[in-house]
């Protein structure tokens with residue numbers, strides 16, 4: 001039997017997105033799961049089904065403008081009406097900006113972490129508002145609250161998401177949208193491996209499980225909280241240290257854990 005509510009979740013085939021999809025599924029949502037790799041999506045979809053959801057998978061590379069458009073078209077054509085939207089798919093990239101990281105990878109990161117967040121919001125939020133509203137969760141990062149040396153473009157992309165989130169949350173007040181910003185700290189997913197950061201202190205120690213992040217996010221979203229961190233350490237970093245220290249102090253504090261090779265020192 002189908003559940004009645006529908007949540008579209010990007011990056012739902014792994015990590016925080018998959019954990020979120022399972023929480024939504026347990027709480028009566030059918031899931032539209034979006035990611036690139038179809039095999040991983042199929043496997044993840046079985047896990048969501050076991051939690052009671054009817055699952056529809058859409059393979060899309062959200063860093064590509066036309067694939068975001070096509071996703072929106074397909075969702076509309078299939079007649080789905082979203083009760084919840086989780087914009088979560090993002091990637092990291094570690095390394096020294098000058099002489100280390102590749103520009104092509106940085107621009108690709110911006111297309112996913114920045115462009116697709118704007119693009120998905122532009123297309124799906126009006127549909128939701130026209131239907132009276134719904135829940136919106138946007139995954140940013142505690143990295144959005146500080147400059148992040150050796151992840152310079154990643155940190156800046158998340159600072160963009162934070163600013164963008166607060167602005168459109170304010171603009172859409174009274175529209176029926178209930179919007180929460182999720183800012184995880186280091187979480188055990190494929191994120192750091194894919195970002196080439198397993199030799200950094202932050203990449204080598206990820207005590208928080210994605211399931212914990214997802215539970216906190218669900219509670220915050222359903223309670224109408226404006227924002228939530230993925231764990232207590234991220235909350236302390238974001239709401240205490242990063243509010244007290246200057247930008248250069250925050251950058252210096254972070255480089256100790258994000259510098260390549262720092263895990264081996």
Ligand SMILES: NC(=O)c1ccc[n+]([C@@H]2O[C@H](COP(=O)([O-])OP(=O)(O)OC[C@H]3O[C@@H](n4cnc5c(N)ncnc54)[C@H](OP(=O)(O)O)[C@@H]3O)[C@@H](O)[C@H]2O)c1
Pocket residue numbers: 010011012013014015016017034035036037038040060061062063088089090091092112139140141142183184185186187188189190191192194206
């Ligand atoms: N893990 C952490 O420590 C951490 C901390 C702070 C914030 N975050 C944020 O949390 C979010 C989720 O990350 P995660 O840790 O769960 O990472 P993950 O385990 O690497 O999962 C990323 C998900 O996004 C999908 N994805 C990646 N590139 C995509 C693309 N171009 N188009 C569509 N889907 C794409 C992946 O599937 P495919 O590869 O098959 O596309 C996968 O489903 C990201 O926004 C990240 O910045 C993570």
